[in-house]
Amino acid sequence: MMRTPDALQLRLDGLPRVRLGHFPTPLEKMERLASHLSEELGKPVPSLWVKRDDCSGVATGGNKVRQLEYSFGAAQAAGADTAVITGAVQSNYMRTAAAFAAKLGMECHVQLENRVEGMGEEYHKSGNVLLDRMFGARMHHFPLGEDEKAADTNLNSIAARLKREGKKPYLFTLSADTKPVTSLGYMQCVVELFEQSIAGDMPFDAVVVPSGSAATHVGTLLGLRLAGYTGPVHGICVRRDAKSQTERVLSITRLAEDMLGCGEIVPESDVICRDDWLGPSYGKMVESTHEAIDLAGRLEALIVDPVYTAKSLAGLIGLTRAGAFEGMGNVLYIHTGGLPALFAYRSAIYPDD
Ligand SMILES: Cc1ncc(COP(=O)(O)O)c(C=O)c1O
Incomplete structure (x- = not known):
């Protein structure tokens, strides 16, 4: 071509x-x-x-808007009703996904990976975290921030639980081996x-x-x-x-x-x-x-x-x-x-x- x-x-x-x-x-x-x-x-x-x-x-x-237009497109094509997503505490990706989910009437679960040590209350509660809350995201905390594999494993278990509860979760992972x-x-x-x-x-x-x-x-x-x-x-x-x-x-x-x-x-x-x-x-x-x-x-x-x-x-x-x-x-x-x-x-x- x-x-x-x-x-x-x-x-x-x-x-x-x-x-x-x-x-x-x-x-x-x-x-x-x-x-x-x-x-x-x-x-x-x-x-x-x-x-x-x-x-x-x-x-x-931000850049996540362009990226999520396609990920949410794929999620909707798969019939998902729940977005499950992981990122740093101050992740723009999660905040933007939470906003998309709100707009599209989907439930959104965010896993906050604690990647940056020694940060205080403003880091853990303000900025993107404040907006995640405002967009109605359900928060999950993951303490081992730089362990990318463990974060994905934990995200999978959150999705598995949601599935057992009758939801149709779609995983928004950014790991290097996913499509x-x-x-x-x-x-x-x-x-x-x-x-x-x-x-x-x-x-x-x-x-x-x-x-x-x-x-x-x-x-x-x-x-x-x-x-x-x-x-x-x-x-x-x-x-x-x-x-x-x-x-x-x-x-x-x-x-x-x-x-x-x-x-x-x-x-x-x-x-x-x-x-x-x-x-x-x-x-x-x-x-x-x-x-x-x-x-x-x-x-x-x-x-x-x-x-x-x-x-x-x-x-x-x-x-x-x-x-x-x-x-x-x-x-x-x-x-x-x-x-x-x-x-x-x-x-x-x-x-x-
Ligand atoms: C504001 C901003 N710029 C750049 C990046 C990095 O872009 P990418 O994850 O596509 O490499 C991110 C990722 O979270 C971001 O939030």
Whole structure:
């Protein structure tokens, strides 16, 4: 099959999807951030663009809206009446799923994995947790945050109990071995990017995305390759180190290729993961995280969160400083949302106040 955005759209047409997001999201230039970096470096930098997926609607938006449109589509096609989902305490995925479930009249169970140690009451009760409650989600607590297998096992036992009670649960896991339906959302985003360009092409020389569960990274990379774009897609690690994230992205890419029946489209060498801005672990801030929050706010009135989007923006800034985009005209940063977590991290963002 041809590699064009139309051919990609044809692959997506007809797949179950619940349309709740506000699309297309805007595409904007970050002129003041680019000028700041250019002045600092004493040389021109490419135009820096931002895809405002933080404005995708549904309970403050973010990348999870695109992903969940397809997961809830699959859940509805399977006749499910209950969403069962796991994530970090401050998971945007769970909050967005709880919102979808509320809107669609489904019951929602969320498993809060305690992945970040030493956090206080604001972390455990505010931000996304507050919204989960507001959307009527039933909460389950899981203390062993970084044990991904045990979290999935526990989630399975919650679903089994619900089944015994006569419910029709649908598991929203993000584990690397499940059918990567969530990645379809970012393939749809690729089609949208082509549609937004005046010339109907992809005017960006490079793309920067966060890489966590990898649904955004895999969907963007595979979608772009299926649409015929060959430029680099930089995945900025937000949870795992670059080596294990590269393995994860590659294996989910293979599953996604299988799911679409498109054959092996993405060569291994196209999977780029950088962990330079991850810090010591998931959800822990470092200097570059603070700097990204500060520059985004002061120069662009953009809100980035400490767990995901400040780290991916720190990646964009760091790669620009390191000359990774030298000679390029336009670079795209995909802003994936995360706003509610800011309130749960207030004292980590401003520790002296
Ligand atoms: C705001 C935000 N950005 C980025 C990510 C990472 O995206 P992905 O899980 O698709 O790799 C997440 C994941 O939870 C998120 O909530």
